[in-house]
Amino acid sequence: MFPITQFLPQVLESLSHYNNLVLQAEPGAGKSTALPLSLIDAEWLGDKTIVMLEPRRVAAKSIAHYLAKQLGEKVGGRVGYQVKNDRKISKGTKLEIVTEGILTRRLQSDPELSDVGLIIFDEMHERSIHADLALMLALEVQQTIREDLKLLVMSATIDTDLISAYMDNAAVIKCPGRAYPVSVEYSQKDTIRSHASNLSSAVASALESVLSPDKCGDTLVFLPGQADIKRCLSEAVNMFRDQPGLVFLPLYGGLSIDQQERALVPDPSGKRRIIFTTNIAETSLTIEGVTAVIDSGLEKVLIYDPASGMTRLDTHYISKASAEQRKGRAGRIQAGACIRLWSEAKYHSLKDYQGEEILSADLANLVLDLCQWGLTDYHSINWLTPPPIAHFDTAKDLLVSIGLLTDKGKATPLGEKASKLGLHPRLAAMLLQAKSPIEQAIACELAAYISEGDIFYNRRGVDIIERLIAIQDYKADKKSAMQSWPLKAAIVEQALTASRSLKNIIKASTKPTFFSLIELQEHVGKLLLIAYPDRLAKRRSDNCGRYQMANGRGAMLFDDDPLFGADWLVISDCNGQKKEGHIYAAAALALDDIHESIGHLLVEESVYQLDDKKQNIVGRKLSRYRALTLSTKPLANIPPEAFHACLNTLLQSEGLKLLNWTPKCECWLARAIWLGEVLESFPKISQSLLFETIDEWLLPYISDVKSLAQLKKVNIYELLVGILSWEQQQLLEQEAPLVYVTPSDKKVPIVYDKNQGPTVSVRLQEMFGELESPKIGGNNVPLRFELLSPAQRPIQTTSDLANFWNTSYFDVAKEMRGRYPRHRWPEQPLLEKPGHSIKHRRR
Template identity: 50%
Template sequence: MLASLLEKLKNNNNVVLQADPGAGKSTVIPLELLEANVLKAQKIVMLEPRRMAAKSIARFLSKQLSETVGQTVGYQIKNDTKLSNSTKIEIVTEGVLLRRLQTDPELTDVGILIFDEFHERSINADLSLMLSLESQQVLREDLKILVMSATIDTSFISSYLHGAPVIKCSGRSFPVTETYMKPVNSRIEINVLKAIQNVIDDEGDILVFLSGIGDIKRCINKAEEFFGSREDIDLLPLHGSLPAEQQDRAITKTFKKKIIFSTNIAETSLTIEGVTCVIDSGLEKVLAYDPSSGMSKLVLSKISKASAEQRKGRAGRLKEGKCIRLWTETEHASLIDYQREEILVSDLSGVVLELANAGFHKYSSINWLTPPPASHFDSSQSLLIKLDLLDDEGRVTSLGKAASSLPVHPRLAKILLSARNSFESQVSCYLAAMLPERDLIKDCHSVDLLLRLEALIEAIQGNGVQSGLNQQALKVVGQDFKVLRNNIPKVDEQFKAEGIQDSVGYLLLSAFPDRLAKRRGLNSCRYKLANGKGVTLQESDPLTSYEYLVVIDSDAQNKEGRIYSAAPFDINILSKHFSEQVVTDTDYEISSSNKIYAHQRKKYGQLIIEEDKSENVPQEFIHDSLVKLIPKDYKKILNWTPECEDWLNRVAWLGGKLDGFPYLNIDLIMGDVANWLLPYLPNIRSISELKSINLFPLLSSILTYRESNLLDSEAPQFYLTPSNKNVRIIYSTVQGPTVSVILQELFGEVRSPMLAGGTIPLRFELLSPAKRPIQITSDLEKFWSGSYVEVAKDMRAKYPKHRWPEKPLEEKPGRSIKPK
């Protein structure tokens, strides 16, 4: 395989490698490429999705060379770098590679980019591959790209890389026996314990895959009930938020039997020495983005077949192993083949900003590996425009360029860039460091962000008691704070936190303009966000005493998501610093005494900040009020007569039938009163005055002289019967123009008159002498020659004193009763 790979890389810029677990993708290929010197002294940069894997692989490769990390092989991950001038192989995480592509699109000293474990399809891996390919095509024709995974859709990736050759390689793993075990209980810890008990006496360590930290804690607590007294067994957690020492303890071989309870962090890349059995819950938690709220929620979901295969492979690295799957074989067949790409379910704000900074701002022009939902792209772009990081066309602004250069989410970058002085610069660094990490305070009674911020400031400055804080989270936040403070020149070393609340409110709303929340009632724990979504606090949370909050984190539920992080907000900040985002709406209503009163609302997004009602509407606003009121209640406000209604029906009907005649309806007419009505009523002061005006002349003047003549000829108000009587025509868009006439009045009328330019026949409702309907027809000629015979026969029996001649067209029209 190695010879084939070197040959392919020599003759091709892009190669796809599918190699089974244990084949040495991560641990052999980088060193072989280095030794073969196919890159002419240029560096090898290998992308790893996870920090723990990046460090572990760097240590392993360095050990192979009998060196320490940072010499020939080094790594660079968030807040941790071990590189030197002699480093030729760099193991980096996705954020690091993105920063490098941003600052040095040519990747000047890089010969090859290796995308390891690409099946995970993280959003940043997709973006990195997209930008790397662009760099290769435009700036670096000699740059080589190698995409590797054990479970990957090779033809799909090959096609994206312009037909890159595919190499497939079997691994050196041992057979793993699969067992499917139907869960016996709804509690995951019970099912896991039962599986452990089945293999506890087997040789080797046990690796248990679980969905998250909560399940890990529950399973360890349950296992301790049965195995806690055994000195030969270690129960160890493994997840990304653990300190490095605890992570190392989980993956390093010891003399004790280890049962390792892990998230999917151990699914790939990491080789955990001693594992011979895998117990797989088949579950994982993924973030799902809701574009309508701009928020995400953690969703528990089933893993894919590819992930199940990766997890199973952990048990066959050293010898034959076992894999117990906590689901049925039938359920396994229904799993999706590959896990959904992160780009399909994630917030795209960072991606959209990076792409705009690289010159790509139109969804349709981007060379997506997997196109995300257009609604997600549009939602993220709208947010970035609202944050002033993009202009109205989606192009990056100068502020956006500055935000893109910072190693944080665009919202957090906006916090950093919104600081107006040294004090706020320091506050912004604390906020941007703290918000992405896990909760700093253990078992806190409130989601109040200010409590955590004050605790963080005291801890970093060495003034506070740290016993109630999450030490690992505090360590990470402290490191991030130092990095961010180095990026921001305006900082105050003698920082004091007094009066911090207003600055926090200002900075948070600058970055979360859609997350201002107003309490729905005086004693309520329910809030409405500026974007219209509902959120809720725990009833016992002291934050419920505040009318306004800025919500930082909330579960994006369909109805009301739970608030996980928020800060109190002084509404006066809105008028002081965000007045341009506050709009004033004025609605007008009619009181029971027929007076006009104004209902004025100051709104921020969908929140009503202030409202006021007044009957003192100035004369200059009377017309404005009528423009809004008349369309909603014209019959109550105007002198709307049957004549007006009849005219409107004729106009609406003819407009839909005759070319060249304007199409009008009640909504269009009443929506235009500012032009056809109000200019002729300059001194109107009240509804009662308006009611006294004869409306019809003004209404009918909407039509031109020619249009009025067309209306009278093609949609006449009356039908003149052969007996010389005018009968009103009823115009309906549903059943057509209809006239109701006693049958004898139509004697001599051979055929139905035609309306609308001769295209629509007049519809007749023929009445008995008692004026009851006896027949409806739009074709008089056919009626006389057809059904009239049966009608007349029936009517002679019912109305013998009335005329029912055999030849109606020869009879004189008029009275129905027979002459004496």
């Protein structure tokens, strides 16, 4: 008897009075296996059915078979299931176990769910996007058109307060699990995350401990991904090859049903099973006989980058809740052991619950479903956990670009059809826009291949066409194809099943079709581009495997890849690094293919820029798609407005040197800037102001100018002076004069230095008779004098001549007499006649 059994009356009673319930049942309680069968005969259910959501196909089918067996029936009777491309449900089915996407599409097509009385959300702690969306839509249906619809959320580890509040303060029932004590052993190191070899050796060491002769029972080894499973399993088989009583088995989503079943049931010959699995075995799946768990503490997580529109598969530490789920697998039938390949300190640093998928995933499917439901405004949606708005907006933009949404966020007719296909919107758009029968057939096979995953065991280049050729060979002769290609037969079979299903949906011929290499080369690139326009990629340079994608990101081919050297690629799989990621799946295509597939997205524009060699502004007509330039043609004539706009831009970047900018212009600008700072009655002028008002003082006067050479002949000084009124010009000449006239009537330029102020450099003897420093700028600023020696070197700087003559002059004169005895250094400079420096000879 399961622990949940004693809570069944409470669950039934709660659901008979209330529509919403949250059940937290610890591992082994029987919530997924004992509870559903007890509900199918509930009086309040009547003739309606129960729909139970499971996050994974293998779990959904496994539970359905188990429950049907408990009733002494085959699947498809009172207990049935529906997963992608596989359905076993009859008119007499009372309990339907489905994967999450199935319920979403059902809600879209039949919002009332008139034949459903209860929806069970199992393993809600995983917080998948589909589960969050299905719960959101189900609550809305319940609150609007189906007040009698009941919702039950279940999990072993879940934030019950959060879920209860979201479900209008639903009641919460907590049930203990059936668990024997499980001892926990920690590692002393946390190095496994970055070193695959360390992980393999750590697993091998742990297996030696749990497989000792004095112990019994099966072992679950939790690893992050398929590659880790294959590597560790291979090393274990070699390590324990002398122990015939052991059988080593993989368990992950990409295996065939038969391979998965072998891992789920006890070995018929009684051998001890060592099952190497991903987090697929954390919950839901019933795996009998397990008494030991070896936990890497790691899992693979898809991380979405909205800037590139791509996802990458990262390895992360699991949550404490997941660690407890895994540990609990060892204590279902007797006391067990759990070896954690990380330190106890690391355990305490783990987050409490698994991260919500909606925070880090591609939201294209979610946004299309929401828009189809009529929910287009991010801020008005009743989120359980709101996703990053940047991810939401990026998904919207993608859906608009592939024709599934209007600019206002409403589903187009194409988008309405796409939401019913059960495909990623990219692939749905590709499938629905395929035109000819052969294009439709290839599109079905291509969509199925991409959805199911790579069919090759090892890397053989990135060309998708090569994969499709291998599938053609498999369809013609399975045995021969398996010898010629490194095929994953289970994945190929799943892809072929999915392809047939898609053909049925779009009403294409389901007869076996074989495609030639020429046909695939003609159509695959164009079809992929419909789905992945943002991943159109252009080779950066000759003899290079580096590409730039339309989304602005970089991508790289391995040097030995057969597609190396292709000018254009469309990439369906790339590892999504921020700068340049490796390409894993792509197809080559020609420029004509691009125009045929996404010609409506291309933008024609004229671009004008400075040609350094020609020293002129030249024009080109570009055909662009986002960050990529597809083609360019020179323009013979440049419209005046384009020339002026380009000139304006160039002046901002290159500066005024493009103009006939003479020292006279520079001097005028310095004087005007200075006077505007010291005299309120004079306008504020600056170089930035000249740039900002260039269309007022320059462009109207160069309408006939068509080249930089002609521009260089324009008298810019006259245009600058014209900025000022007559009165302002006179004020500038008076208060910021060009020259200073010495007492000896010599004209010396005034330098308007922005740091030192107006400065005159003059030989000291020229200043005899100038009793004090003259003032300019409205009589506010004394001139600064840089007094020079006979060798034209500065010997004193002052803005106060009166003080200089009465103080420091005498020290200067004393020193200079020794250096320059032939020059005048009088004791009474104020009485001395200004002029020449050298003394007059006596006759």
